[in-house]
Amino acid sequence: MKVIEVKTGMKIPWNARRTLTLLILLSSVLTICNGQDYGTPTEDGAGGGEPPPEMAHCNGIFMSYSFGSREREYPHVKNVTAQSWAFKASAMIVNAGKEELTGWQMFIGFRHKELIVSATGASPMEGDFPLDASNGTTFVGSPNTDLKTSIVTAGDFTQISTNIEITGTLFGVAKGATPMPRTLKLVNDGWECPAAKRKGGNMNVCCKRNPKFKVKTGPKTKFAPRRHGDLNIVYDVLQSFASNYLAQVIIDNENPIGRLDRWNLTWEWTRGEIINTMRGAYTYKRDPSECLYSKAGQYYKDLDFSQVMNCQKKPAISDLPPERKDDEVTGKLPFCCKNGTLLPPLMDPSKSRSMFQLQVFKLPPDLNRTALYPPQHWKIDGVLNPQYKCGPPVRVDPSQFPDSSGLPAVTYAISSWQVVCNITKPKAQASRCCVSFSAFYNNSAIPCNTCACGCNDIDTTTCNADRNPLLLPPDALLVPFDNRTLKAKAWAKQNHMPIPKKLPCPDNCGVSINWHLNTDYRDGWTARLTVFNWRDFAFEDWFVAVEMGKAGPGYENVYSFNGTRVPPNNRTVMFQGLRDMNYLVGQVNGTNPLRDPPVPGKQQSVISFKKKNIKGLNIPGGDGFPTKLFFNGEECALPKHFPKKSSGHRRSISVLMSLVLAMAATFALMMD
Numbered sequence: 234m235k236v237i238e239v240k241t242g243m244k245i246p247w248n249a250r251r252t253l254t255l256l257i258l259l260s261s262v263l264t265i266c267n268g269q270d271y272g273t274p275t276e277d278g279a280g281g282g283e284p285p286p287e288m289a290h291c292n293g294i295f296m297s298y299s300f301g302s303r304e305r306e307y308p309h310v311k312n313v314t315a316q317s318w319a320f321k322a323s324a325m326i327v328n329a330g331k332e333e334l335t336g337w338q339m340f341i342g343f344r345h346k347e348l349i350v351s352a353t354g355a356s357p358m359e360g361d362f363p364l365d366a367s368n369g370t371t372f373v374g375s376p377n378t379d380l381k382t383s384i385v386t387a388g389d390f391t392q393i394s395t396n397i398e399i400t401g402t403l404f405g406v407a408k409g410a411t412p413m414p415r416t417l418k419l420v421n422d423g424w425e426c427p428a429a430k431r432k433g434g435n436m437n438v439c440c441k442r443n444p445k446f447k448v449k450t451g452p453k454t455k456f457a458p459r460r461h462g463d464l465n466i467v468y469d470v471l472q473s474f475a476s477n478y479l480a481q482v483i484i485d486n487e488n489p490i491g492r493l494d495r496w497n498l499t500w501e502w503t504r505g506e507i508i509n510t511m512r513g514a515y516t517y518k519r520d521p522s523e524c525l526y527s528k529a530g531q532y533y534k535d536l537d538f539s540q541v542m543n544c545q546k547k548p549a550i551s552d553l554p555p556e557r558k559d560d561e562v563t564g565k566l567p568f569c570c571k572n573g574t575l576l577p578p579l580m581d582p583s584k585s586r587s588m589f590q591l592q593v594f595k596l597p598p599d600l601n602r603t604a605l606y607p608p609q610h611w612k613i614d615g616v617l618n619p620q621y622k623c624g625p626p627v628r629v630d631p632s633q634f635p636d637s638s639g640l641p642a643v644t645y646a647i648s649s650w651q652v653v654c655n656i657t658k659p660k661a662q663a664s665r666c667c668v669s670f671s672a673f674y675n676n677s678a679i680p681c682n683t684c685a686c687g688c689n690d691i692d693t694t695t696c697n698a699d700r701n702p703l704l705l706p707p708d709a710l711l712v713p714f715d716n717r718t719l720k721a722k723a724w725a726k727q728n729h730m731p732i733p734k735k736l737p738c739p740d741n742c743g744v745s746i747n748w749h750l751n752t753d754y755r756d757g758w759t760a761r762l763t764v765f766n767w768r769d770f771a772f773e774d775w776f777v778a779v780e781m782g783k784a785g786p787g788y789e790n791v792y793s794f795n796g797t798r799v800p801p802n803n804r805t806v807m808f809q810g811l812r813d814m815n816y817l818v819g820q821v822n823g824t825n826p827l828r829d830p831p832v833p834g835k836q837q838s839v840i841s842f843k844k845k846n847i848k849g850l851n852i853p854g855g856d857g858f859p860t861k862l863f864f865n866g867e868e869c870a871l872p873k874h875f876p877k878k879s880s881g882h883r884r885s886i887s888v889l890m891s892l893v894l895a896m897a898a899t900f901a902l903m904m905d
Contacts, residue, residue: 285297285435285437287430287437287439288327288329288437288439290439291329291330291439292329292330292331292439292441293329293330293424293439293440293441293442294326294327294328294329294330294334294337294380294419294424294439294440294441295325295326295327295329295437295438295439295440296324296325296326296327296339296417296418296419296426296429296437296438296439296440297324297325297417297435297436297437297438298322298323298324298341298413298414298417298429298435298436298437299322299323299324299325299434299435300320300322300411300412300413300434300435301320301321301322301323301434302320302321303318303319303320303321303403303406303412304318304319304320305317305318305319306318306319306402313405313406313407314404314405315404315405316404316405317402317403317404318402318403318404318406318412319400319401319402320347320400320401320402320403320412321398321399321400322399323396323397323398323399324339324341324355324372324396324397324399324417325394325395325396325397326339326380326394326395326397326419327380327390327393327394328380328381328382328383328393328394329383329393329439330382330441330442331382331384332382332442333379333380333381333382333385334379334380334421335378335379335454335455335456335457336373336374336378336379336421336456336457336458336627336628337373337374337378337379337380337395337419337421338358338371338372338373338419338420338421339355339371339372339373339397339417339418339419339420340369340370340371340372340416340417340418340419340420341366341369341370341371341372341414341416341417342369342414342415342416342417342418343366343367343368343369343370343403343414343415344367344369344414344415345403345404345405345406345412346367346403346404346405347366347367347401347402347403348363348364348365348366348401348402348403349362349363349364349366349370349399349400349401350362350363350400350401350402351399351400351401352372352397352398352399352400353396353397353398354374354375354377354395354396354397354398355372355373355374355375355395355397356372356373356375356609356624356625357370357371357372357373357624357625358370358371358372358373358624358625359371359622359624360622360623360624361610361611361612361622361623362610363401366401369414369415369416371420372397373624373625373627374395375609375625375626376606377395378456378457378627378628379456379457379628380392380393380394380395381393411433411434413431413434413436414436416428416429417429417436417437417438418438418440419440422446423442423443423446424440424441424442424443425440425441425442425443426438426439426440427439454629454630455630456627456628456629456630457627457628457629458629459629459630459651460627460651460653461487461653462487462653462654462655463486463487463488463491463619463621463654463655463656464484464485464486464487464488464491464493464575464613464621464623464653464654464655464656465484465485465487465651465652465653465654466482466483466484466485466611466613466623466651466652466653466654467482467483467485467629467632467649467650467651467652468480468481468482468607468608468626468649468650468651468652469481469482469483469631469632469646469647469648469649470605470646470647470648470649471590471646471647472647473602473603473605473647474602475600475601475602476594476595476600477509477592477593477594477595478592478593478595478605478647479590479591479592479593480590480591480592480593481588481589481590481646482498482514482588482589482590482591483568483586483587483588483632484496484498484575484586484587484588484613485585485586486575486576486577486578486585486586487578487585488577488656488866489577489578489579489799489800489807490577490579490776490778490799490805490807490863490866491577491619491656491866492575492576492577492615492618492619492776492865492866493573493574493575493613493614493615493618493866494573494574494575494615494616494617494618494772494865495551495552495572495573495574495615495616496551496552496573496574496575496587496613496614496615497549497550497551497573497613497614497615498549498550498551498611498612498613499547499548499549499550499611499612499613500547500548500608500609500610500611500612501546501547501608501609501610502546502547502548502608503606503608503609504595504596504599504606505527505528505529505595505596506593506594506595506596506608507524507527507529507541507543507544507593507594508541508542508543508544508548508591508592508593508594509541509542509591509592509593509594510542510591510592511542511550511563511589511590511591511592512562512563512564512565512566512569512589512590512591513552513553513563513564513566513568513569513570513588513589513590514550514551514552514553514569514589514591515542515550515551515553515563516542516543516545516548516549516550516551517548517549517550517551518543518545518548518549519541519542519543520544521538521539521541523544523545524538524541524544525538527544528596529544529594529596530544532596532597533594536594542591547610550589551573552569552570552571552572552573552574552587552589553569553570553572554570554572555570555571555572556570557570558570566588566589566590567588568586568587568588569587569588569589571584571587573587573615574773574774575587575615576774577776577807577866579797579799579807580774580776580807580809581774584774605647605648607626607650608626609625609626610625611623611625611626611652611654613654617665617666617743617744617768617772617864617865617867618665618865618866618867619656619657619863619866619867619868620656620657620659621654621655621656621657622654622655622657623652623653623654624652624653624654625652626650626651626652627650627651627652627653628648628649628650629649629650629651630649631645631646631647631648631649632645632646632649633645633646634646656866658868659867659868659870662684662685662686662687662688663686663687664685664686664742664867664868664869664870665686665742665743665744665867666686666742666743666744666745666746666864666867666869666870667681667682667685667686667740667742667744667745667746667869667870667871668681668745668746668747668748668859668862668869668870668871668872669681669710669745669746669747669748669872670747670748670749670750670858670872670874670875670876671707671710671747671748671749671750671876672749672750672853672857672875672876672878673749673750673751673752673753674750674853674876674878675876675877675878676706676728677704677705677706677724677728677876678704678705678706678707678709678710678747678876679702679704679872679874679875679876680702680703680704680705680709680710680740680872681702681740681742681745681870681872682701682702682740682870682871682872682873683697683698683699683700683701683702683737683738683739683740684698684738684739684740684741685740685741685742685870686740686741686742686743686870687741688738688741690741691738691739691741693738695735696735696736696737696738696739697733697735697736697737697738698737698738700733700735700736700737701737701873702737702740703721703724703725703730703732703736703737704721704724704725704728704730705717705720705721705724706720706724707749708720709721709724710745710747710763710765711765711833712830713767713820713830713831713833714739714740715739715830716830718736721736740870742767742869742870743766743767743768744764744765744766744767744768744772744864744869745765745767746762746763746764746765746777746862746864746869747761747762747763747765748760748761748762748779748858748859748862749761749762749763750852750853750857750858750876751839753852753853753857755844756843756844756845757787757789757841757842757843757844758841758842758844758852758857759839759840759841759842760839760840760842760857761837761838761839761840762777762779762794762808762837762838762840763835763836763837764777764817764835764836764837764864765833765834765835766817766818766819766820766833766834766835767820767833768819768820769819769820770819771816771817771818771819771834772816772817772865773815773816774809774810774815775809775810775815775816775817775836775864775865776807776808776809776864776865777807777808777809777862777863777864778799778805778806778807778808778862778863778866779805779806779808779859779861779862779863780804780805780859780860780861780862780863781804781805781806781842781859781860782804782856782859782860783847783849783850783856784842784847784850784852784856784857785802785803785804785805785806786803786804786846786847787842787843787844787845787847787850788803788806788840788842789841789842789843790840790841791806791808791838791839791840791841792838792839792840792841793811793814793836793837793838793839794808794809794810794811794836794838795808795809795810795811796808796840797809805861806840808838808840810836814836817834817835817836818834819834820832820833820834821834853875853876853878854875855875858875859871
């Protein structure tokens with residue numbers, strides 16, 4: 234046997250030396266593993282790996298952002314600002330303090346036109362993926378919404394932290410540069426964050442409680458406080474069993490001029506759930522074969538899937554029609570069965586809420602009563618209504634309901650989540666209604682903008698989608714766009730205006746509204762509002778909301794509609810039809826369809842305003858025209874210009890021309 238000799242004089246066999254070396258190495262490994270275990274990242278983002286050393290000096294909420302990598306995307310272009318890059322990054326939030334953080338909200342100030350495609354462990358408050366994060370975005374925990382302290386969890390990193398793996402696209406960064414966010418901060422009330430420290434592709438910040446912050450008085454909540462939005466949705470679990478639960482969804486319209494017609498609600502099941510039955514609503518698709526070949530079909534082998542409501546991962550849900558209200562199986566539920574109509578509370582509080590219930594079947598490993606997870610990625614839309622962006626479901630204190638026995642008692646839901654949806658401003662050429670302007674001092678009307686509601690469905694090779702619309706005689710606003718060409722050309726020729734070879738494209742809007750400045754005198758002024766419905770169906774309980782800016786407080790009266798000031802600033806006025814005039818009928822054929830153009834449905838009224846106590850009003854200069862106008866909650870596209878007041882015009886002719894539209898509209902109303 235080969236031996237080695239050491240200076241101590243003791244001889245150690247070679248095999249024994251190898252054994253001793255192995256023991257020493259094993260001992261060192263065990264020593265290294267004996268430190269605090271911060272866990273490994275899980276599917277929900279909890280336990281985000283080893284924390285950075287900077288966290289050791291933080292006594293509060295520690296947050297970090299680390300840029301991972303980026304790859305050039307197709308198409309490859311020479312313009313640096315137009316080149317897109319696929320990037321990966323990670324963010325971490327850790328509660329390193331003594332106070333539990335409920336409903337954490339982490340803002341990352343992206344600044345390179347980032348488009349977030351996915352994020353694990355969190356959801357953006359602004360909406361669903363892919364998300365435009367050019368101006369930054371706020372992440373909230375999903376499903377880990379709260380961060381406990383190390384003290385109460387014995388240092389369990391999975392309960393005190395969340396790791397977010399971000400994937401997306403960015404633009405305009407030169408090759409070799411490291412694209413980092415502008416800011417990183419905690420936006421929860423009562424917390425202060427200094428400027429984030431940056432080193433290379435990493436940045437971090439430690440946020441602490443503001444000792445001067447006064448907590449708002451109100452009931453103390455165990456979970457995140459309920460928030461306010463344009464549309465509030467609450468997902469309540471009313472009954473829970475091992476393999477299924479009964480949920481109730483309540484949709485409240487809280488915007489004074491917001492509205493939904495024939496609402497369509499979608500979400501995404503993330504744990505294989507299926508909808509067995511529903512009351513107060515229904516799904517568009519009911520396919521038993523889809524259920525049989527799903528994971529639910531493999532688990533629920535004895536279930537009759539021909540009776541199951543829906544097995545889609547992303548079901549589309551709608552309200553029931555009124556005739557199903559008293560149905561013993563699908564109806565008999567308060568606030569249901571209104572054909573998906575959600576009116577503003579200012580119009581009718583009883584019609585500003587919708588409700589439905591559903592029985593949800595779960596799959597392993599969630600087969601216990603407390604394994605409750607709400608659906609994610611909520612979306613809601615309507616017909617000619619504003620566009621909504623919904624945030625993620627946030628756990629809130631259980632909802633309260635009157636006891637069904639009639640006794641003066643309160644019943645609580647088992648669990649509750651809130652989804653807040655807010656109205657977004659329509660993008661250019663993406664509105665669903667438009668406005669035209671005209672005035673008593675100008676012979677021409679300014680029609681709706683070219684492609685105001687988009688030009689995706691027409692052949693733009695035959696028209697110019699980028700040219701401003703041609704000025705029109707007022708009576709041309711009463712006929713469809715296809716019948717205006719001859720009038721527009723004749724009017725341009727008569728008034729010595731150029732006629733382009735390629736005429737502008739139409740506005741393509743189903744509803745248009747004309748705002749005509751009628752009179753302007755020393756003490757007040759008047760306008761005439763005309764609503765045109767170019768669609769083939771009617772609008773029930775229609776309304777128009779007009780924001781008048783400086784002139785708004787001077788609103789006096791409306792003569793053929795009901796008018797209501799919208800609080801709190803009273804600069805916006807809501808107009809709706811009188812009793813028996815709340816229907817805006819659809820477009821119909823002319824008297825002689827072979828000769829006469831189609832006739833739109835229409836409603837019209839004169840509106841009066843006072844000038845008292847309002848200084849500096851310039852009615853022709855713009856104060857006499859709306860700054861915003863809404864039809865059924867949808868913000869309509871306004872013209873880019875106001876009618877000009879020419880010093881050389883002849884007033885008698887202008888007044889005569891301003892009456893043309895009123896007379897024609899009145900005649901058309903009489904013919905309806």
